Amino acid sequence: DHQLPDIAPEGDEYDNQHWQALYRFDELLRTTSPDRAAPSPAELADLRALHTRYRDEYLAAPVKVDVPALTAQTRALAGHPVHSYQSQIYPADLAAELKTFVNPVTLRSCTDLMQAIARAHHASPADRPALAALYVTVVNHLREYGWTRGSCQGTIHHLGYDARGYYDSVYLMADALREAGLFEQVRADLDWLTGLGRIFRGWDFRMAHGSTMDLFNTTVRGMLAAVLLRDGEADQVAYLRALRAWLDAALLPTTGIQDGIKPDGTAFHHVGFFPDYVRDGFTGLAPLVYLLSFGAFAVSEQSYGWLKQALLAQRVYAGRLQWPISISGRNPSGLTALSLVPFQWLARIDDEIGAAFLRLLPAVPTAEQKAVADLLAARGVTAEAAPNGTWALNYAALAVHRRGEWQVTVRGHNRYLWSTEIYVGANWYGRYNTYGQIQVVHRGDNLASGYAQNGWDWNRRPGATAIRKPLDQLRGDLTGAIEEMLLTDSRFCGACSIDGRHGMFAMDLREHPKYEGTHRARTSVFLFDDRVVALGAGIGNADTAHETETTLFQTRLTGPTVVDGRAITAFPHQQVTRARWLLDDKGLGYYVAPGQDVALSRTTQDSRNNATEAPTSGDFATAWIPHGRAPRGARYEYALVVDTTAERMAAFAAAMDSPATAPYTVLRADTTAHVVTDRATGITGYAVFERATFDGPVRADGTLSQVREVDTPSLVMTRPDGDGLVLAVCDPDLRLYGGIDHDQYAHGRYVGHYSPWSRPWLASPSHPHRLRVTLEGRWRAAGSHVTARVQGTRTVVEFETSDGRPIQVRLTA
Numbered sequence: 001d002h003q004l005p006d007i008a009p010e011g012d013e014y015d016n017q018h019w020q021a022l023y024r025f026d027e028l029l030r031t032t033s034p035d036r037a038a039p040s041p042a043e044l045a046d047l048r049a050l051h052t053r054y055r056d057e058y059l060a061a062p063v064k065v066d067v068p069a070l071t072a073q074t075r076a077l078a079g080h081p082v083h084s085y086q087s088q089i090y091p092a093d094l095a096a097e098l099k100t101f102v103n104p105v106t107l108r109s110c111t112d113l114m115q116a117i118a119r120a121h122h123a124s125p126a127d128r129p130a131l132a133a134l135y136v137t138v139v140n141h142l143r144e145y146g147w148t149r150g151s152c153q154g155t156i157h158h159l160g161y162d163a164r165g166y167y168d169s170v171y172l173m174a175d176a177l178r179e180a181g182l183f184e185q186v187r188a189d190l191d192w193l194t195g196l197g198r199i200f201r202g203w204d205f206r207m208a209h210g211s212t213m214d215l216f217n218t219t220v221r222g223m224l225a226a227v228l229l230r231d232g233e234a235d236q237v238a239y240l241r242a243l244r245a246w247l248d249a250a251l252l253p254t255t256g257i258q259d260g261i262k263p264d265g266t267a268f269h270h271v272g273f274f275p276d277y278v279r280d281g282f283t284g285l286a287p288l289v290y291l292l293s294f295g296a297f298a299v300s301e302q303s304y305g306w307l308k309q310a311l312l313a314q315r316v317y318a319g320r321l322q323w324p325i326s327i328s329g330r331n332p333s334g335l336t337a338l339s340l341v342p343f344q345w346l347a348r349i350d351d352e353i354g355a356a357f358l359r360l361l362p363a364v365p366t367a368e369q370k371a372v373a374d375l376l377a378a379r380g381v382t383a384e385a386a387p388n389g390t391w392a393l394n395y396a397a398l399a400v401h402r403r404g405e406w407q408v409t410v411r412g413h414n415r416y417l418w419s420t421e422i423y424v425g426a427n428w429y430g431r432y433n434t435y436g437q438i439q440v441v442h443r444g445d446n447l448a449s450g451y452a453q454n455g456w457d458w459n460r461r462p463g464a465t466a467i468r469k470p471l472d473q474l475r476g477d478l479t480g481a482i483e484e485m486l487l488t489d490s491r492f493c494g495a496c497s498i499d500g501r502h503g504m505f506a507m508d509l510r511e512h513p514k515y516e517g518t519h520r521a522r523t524s525v526f527l528f529d530d531r532v533v534a535l536g537a538g539i540g541n542a543d544t545a546h547e548t549e550t551t552l553f554q555t556r557l558t559g560p561t562v563v564d565g566r567a568i569t570a571f572p573h574q575q576v577t578r579a580r581w582l583l584d585d586k587g588l589g590y591y592v593a594p595g596q597d598v599a600l601s602r603t604t605q606d607s608r609n610n611a612t613e614a615p616t617s618g619d620f621a622t623a624w625i626p627h628g629r630a631p632r633g634a635r636y637e638y639a640l641v642v643d644t645t646a647e648r649m650a651a652f653a654a655a656m657d658s659p660a661t662a663p664y665t666v667l668r669a670d671t672t673a674h675v676v677t678d679r680a681t682g683i684t685g686y687a688v689f690e691r692a693t694f695d696g697p698v699r700a701d702g703t704l705s706q707v708r709e710v711d712t713p714s715l716v717m718t719r720p721d722g723d724g725l726v727l728a729v730c731d732p733d734l735r736l737y738g739g740i741d742h743d744q745y746a747h748g749r750y751v752g753h754y755s756p757w758s759r760p761w762l763a764s765p766s767h768p769h770r771l772r773v774t775l776e777g778r779w780r781a782a783g784s785h786v787t788a789r790v791q792g793t794r795t796v797v798e799f800e801t802s803d804g805r806p807i808q809v810r811l812t813a
Helices: 009-013 022-031 041-059 067-075 095-102 107-123 125-144 159-172 174-179 183-194 196-200 212-228 233-250 275-292 301-317 341-346 351-360 367-378 646-655
Strands: 267-269 389-393 398-403 406-411 437-441 465-467 493-498 502-510 520-528 531-540 547-556 561-563 566-568 573-577 581-583 589-592 598-608 615-629 634-641 664-669 673-678 684-688 707-710 714-721 724-730 769-776 786-791 794-801 807-812
Touching: 022 183, 022 196, 041 107, 041 159, 041 212, 041 233, 041 275, 067 107, 067 125, 107 125, 107 159, 125 174, 125 183, 159 174, 159 183, 159 212, 174 183, 183 196, 183 212, 196 212, 196 233, 212 233, 212 267, 212 275, 233 275, 233 301, 267 275, 275 301, 275 341, 301 341, 301 351, 301 389, 301 398, 341 351, 341 367, 351 367, 389 493, 389 502, 398 493, 398 502, 398 520, 406 520, 493 714, 502 684, 502 714, 520 673, 520 684, 531 547, 531 664, 531 673, 547 589, 547 634, 561 598, 581 646, 589 646, 615 634, 634 646, 634 664, 684 707, 707 714, 724 769, 724 794, 786 807, 794 807
Parallel strands: none
Antiparallel strands: 389 398, 398 406, 406 437, 465 547, 493 502, 493 724, 502 520, 520 531, 531 634, 547 615, 561 566, 561 581, 573 598, 581 589, 589 634, 598 615, 664 673, 673 684, 684 714, 707 769, 714 724, 724 807, 769 794, 786 794
């Protein structure tokens, strides 16, 4: 800062630089001039309209003006230092005593008070003198305790979360600050605290996109305020141009695992896919995009298009509103969800977003929501149909399969994408969250669909193959750290879709050596309409003390469980059976291929809260396929049917008895490849874990497989189409680096000591790859990124893949 400008300048490149590089940003603001070309008449008109919208539609709010209450809150600040995170430097054994002695107030409480005073000041002209005096008192209090330009308060971080009320209030109180002789100082403070000079830094440094979502959520609003408070319209236009250019760049897809929007429409924070932070980022950003959208200062069409794609993706990977547990980050309460706020703001300017907003509206909308709904109705916009299809979101290692208002998600992890985020006090038992977890949300929300945190067995994630550990051993080990985001050494995990309607997922599961590094499984999931086929092979580990299991379901118990037509109501109840099919109490059916044991439990489960570790309990029905202790080469096969009945499951199991009627056929299931054909759609899916050849009469009817060889671990799907063939492929390997990540290895073995934050490939682009599929027959292909070359009686189809993006082509004979 201004007192110690030469301390730790390398911090300007670290992952917290967006909070902590304030001195660097201040120097850029002082030494860099924006484009000062004379404003055009259109720009001036748009600027004036922007001021009006900013004040009336964004800052002002209906309030009950209570001057005595605001006065009491202001007086209560006297004599109290203002802290944000300053107490983190206190020695642990003295922290509580020191905090009591210092007796600070929080920065958040002060800035919230500033916003409340400013809104009251705007709403009540009669009370403005008294409210102006209160506001000046709070400002002086903050400045007295160092919240000013040039002071970093030791080390400021997460500043925006605590200062939003400050940012929003200064504009409304500008005249009062001028009258008090404080305007110039407070505007300089605002420039400093928002890091306004970042708009001149560019994007060519390692952590340029380090925490874009934090800035969208908390800081961009303050940057706009600082720009609109420049002296004179010419300066305001000049800085608005610079801010718009910065936003344009911030909204373009980012490379590697940096923050920001990704090519598949997912978005990152904490160097990974994290919907909670993305939701909050868009909640902060959307109103500003709306305010700027009218005229010269609107973000570019391209940048807006990426924002729109990422926002609409949220209503795909959310169930209806809530996130599936596997994408809930460190918050597996089952309650975290998307926000309607960004949809509400952008619906005013975008009918497609408006249609999504109308579908997502609650039964009893707020007054603000109803006003936007009425606006859309006047434009003739109606609620969209629920998204239908299958999405391969490989920057999240996620498959999403939707029909109507139900959703199936399958999630994994790999050497680029961390498995879960564990913090001190959050997600202590989250280790298995992305071990191929399959979740069905078909009854509106997580709770109604079977998930409940109280009593949840964190070992038994539906669809996951895992070692069942005592909770003390499952608990994350944060010795010497505050967080855990483990990477594996497996390149292969992701999803593919065909026709945008059906899909598959596959994962080469390798547990991190910090825990049970010998645990391995090669798993796949095939998604056809209401049918989900799950296979596992090569399941093994060296843990001789604990059982390895593949969980079929774990559901909050509300009714009987049906096993081969017999309704089981006994409670508690335990059994191991060779059942052909089960039906849980939420209408999800499970066909189990012959030759496998299935364990069923209906009992009260004791567990712990993911965050507080307090004991919890709940009644659950759970079913799993046991693989024993230290299994070698174990396998499984089952199918899940969504929203079904006992009668339909009995018919499904009976149909599976004959190759002529079986709803699906497993053509291969080993450690090299899993191949499944679906009867109703005619689609065949290939999960290729290693370069594979497919020889001989592998189909049930004795005919040859059309796919003869695949040269790359990948996902391949085929569908006959008249005299042609539809072929979809996906290389889910993001290929952010080649070879191995050398310092994650010791003596030739993966140890994975380093956090994804530290990786040299953090900002690397996805490198293109040539994937070759050899087909029986002579085929022609047309389209970009694909060529076909006939070799004798076969055809080699070559695809250029990148970013884990599925590619589909129709081949003709």
